[in-house]
Amino acid sequence: MFAAGAIGYVIANNSFVSGAEGGCQAEVGSAIGMAAGALTELRGGTPAQAVHAVGLALKNSLGLICDPVGGLVEIPCIVRNGFGAVTALAAADMALAGVRSVIPSDEVIQVMLEVGSAMPEKHRETAGGGLAQTPTGRRIMSELKGK
Template sequence: MFAKDGLELLEICESKGISLSEYAILYEMDSKEATREEVIELMRKHYEVMKRSCSEGMEKEVYSVSGLIGGDGYKIKKYLNSGKSITGNVMIKAMGRAISCAEVNASMGQIVACPTAGSCGILPAVILTAGEKLELSEDEQIRGLFSAAALGLIIAQNATLAGAEGGCQAECGSAAAMSAAAVVEMMGGSPKMSLDAAAIVFKNIIGLVCDPIAGLVEVPCAKRNFAGAISALTTADLVMAGVESKIPFDDALSAVYTVGKNMPSELRETALGGLAITKTGMELKEKVFNNLEK
């Protein structure tokens, strides 16, 4: 059972009466020649790492090796506890968890690169926050990760997950699209609704460049993680309200890939364009490398 694109994925799910998560589980069982229990237990291990990386930076100040980022996850936790948020606890928790994970990654801590290290905070933050809000069990949240994986397979086959090839739309964009699809399933939506959510996320993030300061996956990457998490959660609500994507998932993904290929190399993770070459960006780069030389 192999889907070459989103349309075929929907056809398989509809003909067999299965969810995106079930498709991903069956795919893994077949490709890895593993039992259902083995596939789910491996995902459970990833889930546990995600939980730790999403909480570590909120419980204590975590700083990157370069010193460019750190302590923001902890600040967000304190703000959450203040009760002053205008967007509510769900959004603040998602932001804090996404930032925490990005900070743990930059400090050389353990994360799950899903789909990449640079976008590692989006999916964990979304799954954990949505799962908590919906009062879902650990097993149900793990099913959410499989839903995201089903979309990740299609993206990897038909486009790219690498910022060096497609800009940040390929990294944080893919992570947010996968997350939105997962939350829709977690909320009881259909596979078609999940793909609509992923398409909408891609449409709203298309063209996002990859311009890391000093070539490090820290600035602006960490804050793009929180933005991706919020995009996924709000888009899931949009789709569950009955809003459809006028552009189908496969077309949206194709457009993202084409835009990525058309980006100049300066805007694809080379640190030679965008924010990386602003006055402040260059000053931060110099500061980082001066510190490394000491």
């Protein structure tokens, strides 16, 4: 838990950890990176391997928008977090097998800040774009407002 917290602290102080600020790449991506690093450590990896796992995991979520249908964290957030858990496991496995993140984790975190800052507001937890604005997404929002 300490490793995951330390990774989250570094990300939060150098980029974003909320979808409203940096999209799902920040919210889900940060969690994926934290889990990847912690899993690597829990499975006997070195600190260097844990850092590589973080970089591998974060690179896989760059650019992921935050588009909750109806403003709720059910669609697509639950599924994204489920796939994120698989990504964290894969990143830890890869790092433990000797795969290195070619781009260092601290540089990946800086790119996450850059991408999140450039992301249109409608793709940052506003339900104003992405899946929230599909015909089905708008129908669900309308049904929620009617209740």
